[in-house]
Amino acid sequence: MDRKQERAFEEFIAESGDSLLRLATLLTSDQGLGEDVYQETLHRLAARWGRVDNPRAFCRRVMHNLVIDAGRARKRQVAQVRLAEGFDDCDPRSADPAAAAELRPVLLSALRTLTLHQREIVVLRYFDDRSENEVADLLGISAGTVKSTLSRAVALLRREPGISELFARATNVTMRRTGYAGYR
Amino acid sequence: MPDTDEDIMRGLMTHAMRDIFAPPAAAGAAVRRQRRRRMRGRMLGVAGTAAAAGLAAATILATSGRSPAPRPGGTAQAGSALPAHLTAAQQTLFGLSDAAAATGRPAGRYVALSEKTTSTGSGTSEAGQKTSVIDTLTGGGVTYQDIAVTGAPGTPQPPAVLPIADGDFSTVAQLDAMPTDPAKLRAELLAAARQQQAQLRQFLAGKPHTKPSVAQPTDDDLVFEQAADMLWEPDLSPALRSALYKVLAATPGVKVQTGATDSAGRPAVEISRVDTVAQETVQTFENPKTGATLESAWVQASGGLDEDLYLSTTYTSRIPANPYQG
Numbered sequence: 001m002d003r004k005q006e007r008a009f010e011e012f013i014a015e016s017g018d019s020l021l022r023l024a025t026l027l028t029s030d031q032g033l034g035e036d037v038y039q040e041t042l043h044r045l046a047a048r049w050g051r052v053d054n055p056r057a058f059c060r061r062v063m064h065n066l067v068i069d070a071g072r073a074r075k076r077q078v079a080q081v082r083l084a085e086g087f088d089d090c091d092p093r094s095a096d097p098a099a100a101a102e103l104r105p106v107l108l109s110a111l112r113t114l115t116l117h118q119r120e121i122v123v124l125r126y127f128d129d130r131s132e133n134e135v136a137d138l139l140g141i142s143a144g145t146v147k148s149t150l151s152r153a154v155a156l157l158r159r160e161p162g163i164s165e166l167f168a169r170a171t172n173v174t175m176r177r178t179g180y181a182g183y184r
Numbered sequence: 185m186p187d188t189d190e191d192i193m194r195g196l197m198t199h200a201m202r203d204i205f206a207p208p209a210a211a212g213a214a215v216r217r218q219r220r221r222r223m224r225g226r227m228l229g230v231a232g233t234a235a236a237a238g239l240a241a242a243t244i245l246a247t248s249g250r251s252p253a254p255r256p257g258g259t260a261q262a263g264s265a266l267p268a269h270l271t272a273a274q275q276t277l278f279g280l281s282d283a284a285a286a287t288g289r290p291a292g293r294y295v296a297l298s299e300k301t302t303s304t305g306s307g308t309s310e311a312g313q314k315t316s317v318i319d320t321l322t323g324g325g326v327t328y329q330d331i332a333v334t335g336a337p338g339t340p341q342p343p344a345v346l347p348i349a350d351g352d353f354s355t356v357a358q359l360d361a362m363p364t365d366p367a368k369l370r371a372e373l374l375a376a377a378r379q380q381q382a383q384l385r386q387f388l389a390g391k392p393h394t395k396p397s398v399a400q401p402t403d404d405d406l407v408f409e410q411a412a413d414m415l416w417e418p419d420l421s422p423a424l425r426s427a428l429y430k431v432l433a434a435t436p437g438v439k440v441q442t443g444a445t446d447s448a449g450r451p452a453v454e455i456s457r458v459d460t461v462a463q464e465t466v467q468t469f470e471n472p473k474t475g476a477t478l479e480s481a482w483v484q485a486s487g488g489l490d491e492d493l494y495l496s497t498t499y500t501s502r503i504p505a506n507p508y509q510g
């Protein structure tokens with residue numbers, strides 16, 4: 001990378017770093033491992049910057065590869081920077097950090113009950129907002145498999161105690177807000 | 185209508201992750217590692233120095249004609265005058281400085297630097313050989329490489345030929361424009377490093393979700409990093425290489441090991457220092473007879489290792505063919 005490329009790389013990370021770290025955390029369903037995967041993804045992106053047409057797609061692919069070998073990934077070490085040091089608990093953008101901190105373990109715990117395949121599909125579809133076709137392309141499966149897997153995975157998640165409660169609460173709130181006639 | 189399961193899942197994931205933020209230091213670490221692995225400071229170390237010429241000039245004016253204040257621990261002066269008392273490490277570095285000053289400078293427009301490179305860590309490794317051909321007039325060139333990545337399924341293998349644009353590498357003229365007075369050289373190296381840091385801070389300042397890193401490298405961290413990253417340059421003038429060793433002699437925290445050997449078993453003087461922020465150990469192995477660099481290594485706190493073993497340096501009048509093909 002020359003200086004111009006380094007700036008472009010840093011700009012990309014400044015803009016996309018948060019969402020990439022969150023994606024890695026969800027894909028691994030483990031905050032510490034997610035940090036490791038994120039850092040390693042950045043290293044690989046930096047090593048190939050300039051030859052990558054779509055950095056975010058490249059990161060997604062690298063994360064997929066890293067997460068597949070979860071056993072090996074768990075041994076990965078964070079190089080040079082411990083990401084936890086950079087977390088800002090008082091960031092003003094977080095409207096309700098306490099609620100997020102309480103919600104996250106419930107979500108990550110529920111995601112761990114899914115197979116890696118199911119988890120990837122759920123996270124890519126609902127968090128990364130990829131279309132079913134995009135998820136299918138990335139994982140090398142059919143769009144129909146994505147759709148059916150999503151359905152099964154969400155059903156499984158809804159059985160998890162913490163998640164089922166959240167689903168019920170969200171549904172009730174929505175019904176009250178919209179005056180849905182079926183709500184009592 | 186109530187939200188669908190999809191809406192609820194989206195909201196749940198977004199909300200649960202909203203207080204996780206990636207620190208800017210992560211990008212900096214990736215850039216830094218990449219810089220070392222691929223160019224080892226060639227582009228930023230020298231191009232940055234040139235870019236910071238204005239700032240450096242002011243600093244040099246401020247320090248010209250006098251040596252830096254003495255530091256605790258008996259460090260040597262970075263000026264031209266020999267300090268009254270030298271530690272054994274400083275004596276060795278001054279010996280390397282003398283050896284470098286007495287070594288001739290080969291001629292030839294193109295310099296071909298062949299090396300064996302190894303990078304391990306995070307479950308992956310890259311290893312192989314490469315030859316960088318540098319046009320000393322334009323700073324352009326080409327890198328031929330035969331490097332394999334293992335332990336990372338799906339990762340593209342490095343290309344066999346990597347073209348390098350003019351100006352990416354330092355030219356002989358740029359290197360020769362650098363000061364050879366150790367005090368001025370230290371000031372310029374430090375100014376260049378600070379300039380790079382300021383540019384990064386300025387860039388990141390406009391980003392709402394970034395904040396400055398708590399730990400900052402010391403002046404000595406920066407000077408050592410810049411100096412060590414320059415030593416491997418095959419195009420350094422004898423005077424500049426000589427001055428770099430004197431700069432290192434004046435930098436606290438530098439360790440010197442005589443009687444060492446590089447990875448190829450060649451006799452060497454090992455110079456090393458631990459970065460105070462990243463806790464990364466930078467090692468450089470020098471030929472005790474010529475002051476030429478034989479090997480550079482970066483040992484990360486996590487155990488990762490980046491290593492470049494310099495095998496040969498040749499000068500030619502035309503670009504040589506790819507040695508790893510045919």
